[in-house]
Amino acid sequence: MLSKAELAAAIRQEGGMSRRLFLRWSAALAALPVVARQVEGRQQSRPRFVDAPFSLGVASGDPDESSFVIWTRLAPRPLEPQGGMPAEKIEVRWEVAEDEGMKKIVRQGTALATPQLAHAVHVVVPGLSPDRWYYYRFHSGDATSPVGRARTTPPRSSLPQRLRFAFASCQHYEQGLYTAYEHMAQDDLDLVFHLGDYIYEGPASVKGVRKHAGPAKTRLQTLEDYRIRHAQYRSDPLLHGMHARCPWVVTWDDHEFDNNYANDISEVPNTDPVEFLWRRTNAYQAYYEHMPLRPTSIPRGPDMQLYRTIHFGRLAAFQVLDTRQYRTDQPNGDRLSPLDVDALNPRNTLLGRQQRGWLLSQLLQSQATWNVLAQQVMMAMVDVDITEGKGYSMDQWPGYAYERMQLLRWIADRRISNPIVLTGDIHLHWCNELRVDDRKPEQPVVAVEFVGSSISSGGNSRPAKEQEYTESLKAQNPCVKFFNSQRGYVRCEVTPQTWQSDYVVIEDVLKPGSPAVVKGKFVVESGQPGVKAG
Incomplete structure (x- = not known):
């Protein structure tokens, strides 16, 4: 070695x-x-706990028509090293039932919670009926977890009449409360997609509505640093309460490891590449330990397989992407820049060769009515500089404009059915119509992009002269159909005929119990490129 x-x-x-x-x-x-x-x-089969071990709740994820993942982690003292657990293997029993009272058990078994994986448990529950809701829980010693609710997806050959889901991203613990999840829990959803920035890796701040545990002057470094940060976020009852409501499909962006990193390159110049990869290894392992992912995603050192497909019958196929692990470095020093020769360099890639090939293959063979890219950074080519200059984000798809335009041209040429893009990252709500080149509004619309704001990142901050900025932004970028700077999430209802996205905002993320308001509704009709107000 x-x-x-x-x-x-x-x-x-x-x-x-x-x-x-x-x-x-x-x-x-x-x-x-x-x-x-x-x-x-x-190995202990009957451990004794002084403190409740299921402090981080339960979760399910990555469902298919006959199985899903159920997750928990034993952590009686979650903000201590190893969650307050001994360096021993602990037996955990699990049950899946047809009823919330857990009387009609249909599957059960045992799993080992090991110190190597922070006593997290990932169980793939097989042999379930398609398109069914189930309930699950865990036991260890004399402790019993809360009951979670999960579902299988409809058969791949079927055409469901409805899918109701939400997508979210960017939940900085210090900058706001998770009130959005309190409202989301009332939405009766089939799925939740989390598109990245589940945690933030920065040092604890002296400001904010609450304070990070962990290093006060440096970013997270060690495996225990990342574990404690994940545990602190998971300890929030509104977050782990929403996890218990329905399956989640997760992917990361940058803050799960290192802000604006690109593959093996840090945003900080002269970063020791050896230490950088060690830290990436730590971050990726802690991420796996705390997410309801299948064991096929267990990290191999600094590498982790995260891109995958989630089918909901023939109604929708979600291609879940990873735009961090395989990308080339951001052009132009990762600054707002014109779409110059560096931004248009054919060698720039967000996806990497292997993931791009996989994506094209999945789209080519898809039989779904709606073909969805669930991913991180904004795809629309939006000039955000409303002065006389040109300013495109080099960390988003415009910094990789050649690959982006080639992808949209490929989708258009092959007549991929109803392409939709779901995006997080930017802490703002947007609705965008995507063309091969968004600078040319005379080109036909190829896809629609729905961008969700943050759950809490950015607090209640909003642009100065927001109305004037919004009007200038939309006038300068015909692809932009909606813009809102408040915190929140996007709720979607999908049928064979229509896709509707509702932009839900939280009025004040610094105060508990703040109301939620729908600030925009937009509809895409099947077979009709483009979006209209709902």
Whole structure:
């Protein structure tokens, strides 16, 4: 195995972290979880807990027509190292029932919560009936978890008449409360998609409505740092309460690890590449430990397979993307820039060759009425500089404009049915019509993009002279059909005939119990590119 010292020496010799060295180092780190799983230790089938071990609640995720994942983590003291658990394997019993009272048990079994994975449990429950709601819970020792609610998806061959889901992103713990999830829990949803920035990796702030646990002067570094940050977020009763309501489908953006990182490149110049990859290994493992992901996503060192497809019968196929792990570095120093030769460089990629090939293959064989990209950064080519200059975000798809335009041209040429893009990241609500080149409004609309604001990131901050800014922004960018700067989420109702997105905003994320208001409704009709007000 290539040691840290050997890698550092090789980097000095080659004058930097080459792709060849990165792959060698990744391969070395990939062995670490395998080694960890071989650690011997005591096993307890009847542990005794002084504090309640299910403090982080329960969750389900990644459903298909016969199974879903159920998750929990034993953490009686979640903000302590290892969650206050001993370095022992603990037996956890699980049950899945047809009723909330857990009388009609249809599946049950045991799983081991190991210290190597912070005593988190990921159980894939097989052999379930399609298109059914179920209830589940866990037991360990004399402790019993809350009851969660999950569902399987309709059969792949069927055409469901309705899907109701929400998508969300960006939930900075210090900058606002999770009131949005309190309202979302009343929406009677089939699914939730979380599009990234589930945690924030920065140091604890002296400001904010509440305070991060962890380092006060540095970003998260160690595996325990990331575990404690995830546990703090998960401890919020509104967040883990919403997790218990229905299955979640998750993907990350940047703050789960490092702000605006691009593959193996930090936004901070001269970052030690060895330490950067070690930190990425820690961040990815903690993310897996706390998400209702299938074991196929268990990280291999600094690498983790996250892109995948979620089918809801033939009504909708969701291609869940990862636009961080495989991207090239942002052009133009990651500044707002014109769409110049650097932004249009054909070598720039958000997806990477393998993920892009997978995506095209999935779209080509899709039989779904609605074909959805669930992803992180805004795809619309929006000039946000309302002065006389030009300002496109190089961290979003405009910084990778060649790949973006090629993708939309491919979708248009192959007549992919009803393409929809779901986006997070930007802490703002948008509704955009997407063309191959959004600077040319005479081109036909190819897809519609719905962008959700943050759950809490940014607090109640809003642009100065917001009305004037909005009017100038829309006049300058004909692709923009709606803009709102408040916190919230997007609720969607999908039928074979129509797609409706409701933009839900929270009036004040600094005060508990703040009301929710729908500030915009937009509809796409099947077979009719473009969007209209609902």
